[in-house]
Amino acid sequence: MNQRLTSFDGRQRFIARVERPERYEQLFAILKEAEPMIARGAGLSYCAASAGEGICAVSTARFNRILALDRERGRITVEPGLTIGDLFDRVTEEGWYFPVLPGHASITLGGCAAFNVHGKTQFDTGNFIDYVEGFKLFHPDKGEIECDRARNAPLFYLTIGGLGLTGFITQMTLRLLPLRAKTVRVQKRLVGSLDEAVKLMRDVSQSGGKLYSWNDLNRKGNDFGRGVVYSEEAVLTGPEVPKRAQRSLTASSRGAVMPGSFFFAASTRLFCNLYFLKEKRCNHSVLMHLKDSCFPINGKEIYFDLFGRKGFREYQMLIPFIHWENALPEIRKTIEKAGIPITLGSLKIFKASPSPSYLNFCMDGVCLTLDVPATDPADKFFDTLDDIVIRYRGLANLSKDSRLSAGTAKKMFPEYQKFKDALMAFDPQKRFSSALRQRLHV
Amino acid sequence: MSDPKAAIIVGASSGVGRALAEEFSAGGYDLVLLARGERDLSALSNHLMLRYKNRVFFVPWDLNSQQDYGALSQACLRMSRGRVEALLFPAGQISDRDEGIPEANCLNDLAQVNFLSIAQLLGHFLRALKDQGQAATAVVFSSIAVSAPRKKNIAYGASKAALEYYCKGLQHWFNDKNIKIQIYALGYVDTGMAFGKKLRLPAVSAESVAKEVFKNLKTNKRLIYYPRYWAWVTMVLRKMPWVVYKKLSF
Numbered sequence: 074m075n076q077r078l079t080s081f082d083g084r085q086r087f088i089a090r091v092e093r094p095e096r097y098e099q100l101f102a103i104l105k106e107a108e109p110m111i112a113r114g115a116g117l118s119y120c121a122a123s124a125g126e127g128i129c130a131v132s133t134a135r136f137n138r139i140l141a142l143d144r145e146r147g148r149i150t151v152e153p154g155l156t157i158g159d160l161f162d163r164v165t166e167e168g169w170y171f172p173v174l175p176g177h178a179s180i181t182l183g184g185c186a187a188f189n190v191h192g193k194t195q196f197d198t199g200n201f202i203d204y205v206e207g208f209k210l211f212h213p214d215k216g217e218i219e220c221d222r223a224r225n226a227p228l229f230y231l232t233i234g235g236l237g238l239t240g241f242i243t244q245m246t247l248r249l250l251p252l253r254a255k256t257v258r259v260q261k262r263l264v265g266s267l268d269e270a271v272k273l274m275r276d277v278s279q280s281g282g283k284l285y286s287w288n289d290l291n292r293k294g295n296d297f298g299r300g301v302v303y304s305e306e307a308v309l310t311g312p313e314v315p316k317r318a319q320r321s322l323t324a325s326s327r328g329a330v331m332p333g334s335f336f337f338a339a340s341t342r343l344f345c346n347l348y349f350l351k352e353k354r355c356n357h358s359v360l361m362h363l364k365d366s367c368f369p370i371n372g373k374e375i376y377f378d379l380f381g382r383k384g385f386r387e388y389q390m391l392i393p394f395i396h397w398e399n400a401l402p403e404i405r406k407t408i409e410k411a412g413i414p415i416t417l418g419s420l421k422i423f424k425a426s427p428s429p430s431y432l433n434f435c436m437d438g439v440c441l442t443l444d445v446p447a448t449d450p451a452d453k454f455f456d457t458l459d460d461i462v463i464r465y466r467g468l469a470n471l472s473k474d475s476r477l478s479a480g481t482a483k484k485m486f487p488e489y490q491k492f493k494d495a496l497m498a499f500d501p502q503k504r505f506s507s508a509l510r511q512r513l514h515v
Numbered sequence: 516m517s518d519p520k521a522a523i524i525v526g527a528s529s530g531v532g533r534a535l536a537e538e539f540s541a542g543g544y545d546l547v548l549l550a551r552g553e554r555d556l557s558a559l560s561n562h563l564m565l566r567y568k569n570r571v572f573f574v575p576w577d578l579n580s581q582q583d584y585g586a587l588s589q590a591c592l593r594m595s596r597g598r599v600e601a602l603l604f605p606a607g608q609i610s611d612r613d614e615g616i617p618e619a620n621c622l623n624d625l626a627q628v629n630f631l632s633i634a635q636l637l638g639h640f641l642r643a644l645k646d647q648g649q650a651a652t653a654v655v656f657s658s659i660a661v662s663a664p665r666k667k668n669i670a671y672g673a674s675k676a677a678l679e680y681y682c683k684g685l686q687h688w689f690n691d692k693n694i695k696i697q698i699y700a701l702g703y704v705d706t707g708m709a710f711g712k713k714l715r716l717p718a719v720s721a722e723s724v725a726k727e728v729f730k731n732l733k734t735n736k737r738l739i740y741y742p743r744y745w746a747w748v749t750m751v752l753r754k755m756p757w758v759v760y761k762k763l764s765f
Contacts, residue, residue, distance in 0.1 A: 074710065074711020074712070075711075076711075091711070092711075093707070093710050093711075094707075095528075095529035095530060095533075095706070095707045096528055096529050096551075096552045096555045097552060097554045097555055098551070098552055099707070135529065135533075138558045138559060138561070138562035139561070139562050139565050139566070140558055140561050140562065141561060141565075142565050152558065163565070163566065
């Protein structure tokens with residue numbers, strides 16, 4: 074059937090064929106058809122990674138089961154359509170925890186694998202690949218292939234972070250960590266600037282646990298980037314704090330509430346000022362259920378609706394620590410010159426991974442994220458940020474950026490060509506494709 | 516401590532069958548699942564046992580295969596340890612070939628899957644349960660298509676009509692005995708059958724069907740339209756004069 078699909082940021086819209094197989098026999102029959110295919114989970118990557126013109130999106134929705142759980146060793150085998158919210162619920166019931174969780178419970182594990190995602194503890198726990206023991210991958214020309222770090226290792230590293238372009242993951246085995254506590258204490262520390270936030274985060278990162286910030290990047294004076302640094306520690310005693318009801322987030326629901334954007338310069342400044350004042354007045358530490366701290370967007374889905382139908386744009390950059398002090402003034406100057414309201418600024422601290430880098434968003438450095446309403450000036454603004462990132466040997470997160478060109482990706486990612494060559498060697502017929510693949514020319 | 520109650524689900528690996536497996540597992544039932552696709556059954560049974568800590572057995576079985584229904588039913592009853600309280604038959608199939616005057620092979624296939632296999636297997640189960648003096652509820656799934664025949668999916672509608680008549684006959688036969696037969700006339704349900712199709716009314720989720728079945732299991736309801744408004748819609752269609760009905764395109 075043909076469906077209207079939209080990238081989550083609202084930029085790209087397609088009418089494309091979507092299939093939702095219910096059984097493995099149907100799944101394999103669909104994947105063997107001639108048309109280019111792509112696996113589709115929740116469709117929540119901001120760019121069109123699981124859709125494209127003339128590409129059949131094969132939904133993983135019905136492949137969302139837990140196949141095995143080793144309660145002694147903390148290993149779980151799952152199908153790719155299982156959401157990270159459901160994974161969280163099931164493993165915490167058993168005294169385990171999965172530490173790499175992006176911001177909303179509706180995201181699927183297949184999507185996490187496609188982008189080798191990070192959570193809020195990347196500096197401590199690394200990326201998704203660090204917890205993948207192995208998986209089975211189906212390719213119509215090659216059948217079902219078992220991959221791990223010993224068997225078909227090159228394909229293992231090509232697939233996790235491979236944008237879904239090597240095939241359809243039918244199952245994966247993940248390593249879990251022992252659950253310390255279901256209640257956490259979230260500490261809030263006010264910071265007067267972006268620079269102060271980074272210094273504080275590097276100090277606090279020694280003790281592990283979630284660490285991220287909210288920053289107001291609309292400020293013009295010495296308090297550019299003032300905000301709040303959030304850190305977290307497990308609360309080992311006392312009763313469990315209740316958790317919020319889990320809400321769902323879909324690409325189709327975003328933008329349905331209001332047609333136009335709420336975020337203009339004045340309203341954005343007001344929004345950020347009010348948020349800062351609220352955080353300033355609230356308690357400096359608060360007890361929270363672990364699930365709520367893992368999925369902070371839960372209950373705040375309206376944020377995405379406030380951008381209206383046109384949607385939003387996000388730029389997430391990683392700048393190496395050694396270049397951060399030089400890069401920050403240029404980033405600030407670019408932000409001020411653009412004059413575009415920045416609805417969200419946020420920092421995280423990252424560490425490098427021993428895995429091949431390919432197109433992975435991973436290095437030792439500072440991760441800065443900013444959201445803006447979708448406008449033409451936003452694209453020009455992001456083009457300028459690209460130049461800064463390239464100059465300072467940083468990276469942009471491909472899952473967040475529905476604009477970044479092939480030429481830019483080639484300059485930014487040292488292993489761009491290596492990734493492209495490996496992908497073509499494995500799948501010369503390009504049986505799997507997406508709008509993202511077409512834009513990046515990989 | 517006695518064994519928990521059990522449910523046997525025929526057509527369990529997808530759609531309403533899978534939703535029933537989840538709902539009855541959550542309700543504390545052990546399960547015996549029958550369907551094509553051993554891999555799907557294995558995945559589902561592992562998932563349910565991990566989640567609900569019940570026992571889930573499965574038997575790969577193709578409704579087209581015309582196996583020894585007697586032996587199959589005995590095997591399922593043994594797996595359920597004599598505690599079966601629910602026999603659920605959500606299995607069913609439509610066909611792209613079911614257009615216009617159905618060809619013989621389309622008629623045969625749909626009759627086999629949607630009526631004959633279910634009727635035969637149900638019959639074996641019911642005889643065994645009656646002989647053992649066991650109480651149980653059998654649930655079959657018909658369609659609103661039975662109440663409002665139309666030019667599309669004629670073979671499908673006919674096979675469901677046969678199943679519905681068969682079960683209504685059994686309801687009459689089992690009157691005052693401790694075995695109940697419930698018939699669901701389903702409207703549009705969001706399963707593989709309806710996915711991608713332009714529907715005149717919204718499809719309900721398979722999970723909501725399963726919840727309705729679980730809720731009604733111990734009641735004396737015999738024919739249940741779900742969603743309920745279909746009872747009114749089909750009544751209007753049945754009462755409609757032929758001169759108007761023949762012009763409808765649905």
